[in-house]
Amino acid sequence: MNGLPVPPPAHIATVLALVAGALSGIEAFALAGAAAPEARSDSTPAALEATHLPPLLTLPGEHVQLRFDAFCVGGDESVEQTDCPATGSVFLRTRNRTSTEIALNATADSRGRYLAADVPDEVSSDPSGFSYYAVLRYGDATAVLPPGGEAASYTSVPLERAVRVDLGEHSFGAARPPDERVAAASWGGGREDVGLEQGRTQTPIGASGFDVDPTGRVYVLDEAHHRVLEWPRSASHPSRVPVSVSGTIGDLSVGPDGSLYVLETSGGESGKPLVRRFDDGGRELETVVVAEQTASQIRNGPDGPIVLQQPAQQWMPIMPSGVPAGGSEQRRLGRTARPLAGGRKLTVFRTGDELRVALTNGSGVARAWRIVSGSSLAEVQLAEPLGNRVVVVMRVYEEGRDEFVALVLDDTGLVRQRSIAPNDWAETAPLGRFRLAGGSLYQLGSSSSGAFVDRFDLGVKP
Amino acid sequence: MTVSRATIAVFAVTFCLAAAGTAGAYHTRFVADNCNYNDPSPTSFITRDGSATVALRARYEGYQWAGGCWNDNDRDDSPGDPTEDPNTGGEGPDCSGFTFKVWRESLSEGSSAFDQWNMLRFVHGPYTAARFRRGDGAPNTTISKSAAVRMDAFASDSHIGLVYAQNVDGSDQIIEAKGEAYGVNIWTRTYRGSSSYGAVRRVGWSS
Numbered sequence: 001m002n003g004l005p006v007p008p009p010a011h012i013a014t015v016l017a018l019v020a021g022a023l024s025g026i027e028a029f030a031l032a033g034a035a036a037p038e039a040r041s042d043s044t045p046a047a048l049e050a051t052h053l054p055p056l057l058t059l060p061g062e063h064v065q066l067r068f069d070a071f072c073v074g075g076d077e078s079v080e081q082t083d084c085p086a087t088g089s090v091f092l093r094t095r096n097r098t099s100t101e102i103a104l105n106a107t108a109d110s111r112g113r114y115l116a117a118d119v120p121d122e123v124s125s126d127p128s129g130f131s132y133y134a135v136l137r138y139g140d141a142t143a144v145l146p147p148g149g150e151a152a153s154y155t156s157v158p159l160e161r162a163v164r165v166d167l168g169e170h171s172f173g174a175a176r177p178p179d180e181r182v183a184a185a186s187w188g189g190g191r192e193d194v195g196l197e198q199g200r201t202q203t204p205i206g207a208s209g210f211d212v213d214p215t216g217r218v219y220v221l222d223e224a225h226h227r228v229l230e231w232p233r234s235a236s237h238p239s240r241v242p243v244s245v246s247g248t249i250g251d252l253s254v255g256p257d258g259s260l261y262v263l264e265t266s267g268g269e270s271g272k273p274l275v276r277r278f279d280d281g282g283r284e285l286e287t288v289v290v291a292e293q294t295a296s297q298i299r300n301g302p303d304g305p306i307v308l309q310q311p312a313q314q315w316m317p318i319m320p321s322g323v324p325a326g327g328s329e330q331r332r333l334g335r336t337a338r339p340l341a342g343g344r345k346l347t348v349f350r351t352g353d354e355l356r357v358a359l360t361n362g363s364g365v366a367r368a369w370r371i372v373s374g375s376s377l378a379e380v381q382l383a384e385p386l387g388n389r390v391v392v393v394m395r396v397y398e399e400g401r402d403e404f405v406a407l408v409l410d411d412t413g414l415v416r417q418r419s420i421a422p423n424d425w426a427e428t429a430p431l432g433r434f435r436l437a438g439g440s441l442y443q444l445g446s447s448s449s450g451a452f453v454d455r456f457d458l459g460v461k462p
Numbered sequence: 463m464t465v466s467r468a469t470i471a472v473f474a475v476t477f478c479l480a481a482a483g484t485a486g487a488y489h490t491r492f493v494a495d496n497c498n499y500n501d502p503s504p505t506s507f508i509t510r511d512g513s514a515t516v517a518l519r520a521r522y523e524g525y526q527w528a529g530g531c532w533n534d535n536d537r538d539d540s541p542g543d544p545t546e547d548p549n550t551g552g553e554g555p556d557c558s559g560f561t562f563k564v565w566r567e568s569l570s571e572g573s574s575a576f577d578q579w580n581m582l583r584f585v586h587g588p589y590t591a592a593r594f595r596r597g598d599g600a601p602n603t604t605i606s607k608s609a610a611v612r613m614d615a616f617a618s619d620s621h622i623g624l625v626y627a628q629n630v631d632g633s634d635q636i637i638e639a640k641g642e643a644y645g646v647n648i649w650t651r652t653y654r655g656s657s658s659y660g661a662v663r664r665v666g667w668s669s
Contacts, residue, residue, distance in 0.1 A: 082509070112669055113510070197641075198641050198643075271645065348630065355632075378632050378633075397656075
């Protein structure tokens with residue numbers, strides 16, 4: 001009736017039993033970004049979590065469907081037999097309209113069961129875009145996406161004047177060597193070595209994060225040795241700053257005042273991510289628990305460090321104006337566009353083998369690009385403004401090989417393109433392999449002998 | 463049952479030999495005190511939602527190399543086990559044991575039947591990450607990496623993790639048993655584009 005396969009009788013019975021349990025008055029948990037419960041047992045009723053891929057940047061005339069995956073958590077193990085029978089609504093708003101509620105319909109395809117709402121064309125085609133949030137329910141459990149609710153609503157904007165960049169099919173094996181190796185360290189336990197985690201028979205992890213300040217000083221997070229190695233510009237040997245981190249493939253960002261911000265991806269209670277702030281001598285100044293269950297990168301924002309968090313898919317401030325933010329404040333201030341200096345924002349949205357990038361200001365989209373690839377696109381490692389241009393680094397791949405591609409974009413389209421070898425023998429922070437500083441691009445790489453940071457000239461002035 | 467115990471024994475011996483010389487005196491009693499060897503419950507179907515629920519139940523629990531038994535109290539009950547030692551008796555699965563259980567696979571490699579394993583059932587299954595990557599066994603098949611969706615897996619020769627969700631920047635949220643220092647959790651990863659990884663699918667999803 002709703003597009004789902006006809007469930008077996010046992011399936012129906014289990015769903016009814018679960019609903020009955022949820023209605024019996026026993027407390028249910030609402031997660032979706034909230035802290036995990038202290039403990040659960042088999043008899044605890046189900047909670048609800050949800051994920052969503054917001055269509056941040058659309059094209060004129062493109063049909064927009066909002067899709068949500070709901071997950072039932074906990075409860076009796078018989079729940080593992082079932083689809084998660086959540087329901088819900090999405091609340092849409094355009095600049096000139098009042099809020100519209102649309103019920104989410106359960107449906108299914110080869111990707112599994114999901115909840116979906118088709119956005120009316122008159123809403124999705126509004127030149128100012130539209131904002132929305134969703135509320136999902138199962139019994140007494142509720143999940144809200146984004147977790148900041150209406151205050152942090154997702155925004156979807158149509159790109160009416162995007163510059164199209166056709167990359168064609170990627171030529172693998174044509175990567176040029178870097179222009180300079182600015183830092184290098186062997187794997188090992190010595191004073192100037194970088195430590196490897198997990199040994200050599202599991203996935204090696206090492207030199208998990210790095211940053212480069214405007215002077216060209218390179219900072220490498222050597223989490224296995226609980227320290228940061230620093231190479232001043234043109235120095236061949238690093239200095240060492242001890243930092244009390246517990247590892248977990250952390251990312252690193254150096255603040256304008258020299259503070260070291262380390263994002264530990266599962267350092268807190270119940271596996272929650274943490275941000276630790278250290279002064280330039282390694283003294284710990286603050287620790288902030290990240291609001292969401294997953295955090296993938298930390299960067300400098302115009303008002304302090306910001307962290308990209310999932311499942312919200314939003315950048316959230318961790319210490320706005322220097323004050324540590326609690327979870328609810330982080331969620332309330334969450335935004336899908338990354339905030340930049342001067343009130344500008346940068347939005348990145350990959351859909352299939354196309355990447356859409358938009359620079360916005362207070363009056364809307366200032367510049368936008370559609371980057372269409374003839375090869376499969378994986379993750380965007382970096383998207384940063386460089387004067388009036390934008391630099392993007394993304395990974396292209398096919399089965400068995402991959403490379404990074406750096407693009408410099410301006411109003412006319414593609415200014416520069418450069419292929420870069422992956423150099424990813426050891427695992428690092430997932431989206432922490434590149435930095436842009438002083439007009440140069442830097443890559444954190446590794447081989448079986450050690451870790452290094454390479455500099456690439458982009459051939460344009462900042 | 464005979465087959466199950468025999469398979470476990472062979473598997474345990476394999477790992478013991480592999481780890482010879484590395485096992486220390488450190489042991490916990492989590493497996494001995496909490497885990498069982500009950501038969502699995504055969505089911506007639508498998509859904510991606512249902513498997514996600516199995517996976518989420520293991521989130522925040524521990525990691526045990528060659529392990530496959532955990533509770534649901536959101537903490538590692540045997541933290542700090544020596545790595546790559548299958549004899550510590552600690553809580554949690556390793557990456558391939560986690561995938562085996564979430565995918566409800568059978569101990570018989572020739573069977574693509576759906577076996578529901580209780581979380582406290584100690585079982586790892588016959589597959590390493592490298593074998594999953596090759597698509598070994600009747601329940602497993604390799605697919606294009608760009609086709610991988612929720613509850614499909616990315617596997618290398620040393621690790622395997624399951625797709626939980628995709629991110630707007632093209633990375634993925636992966637639920638995985640990462641290592642002793644990490645346990646089981648959801649993290650953003652870039653396995654999809656990495657040449658070290660291939661994509662694997664459990665055959666037979668009903669939705």
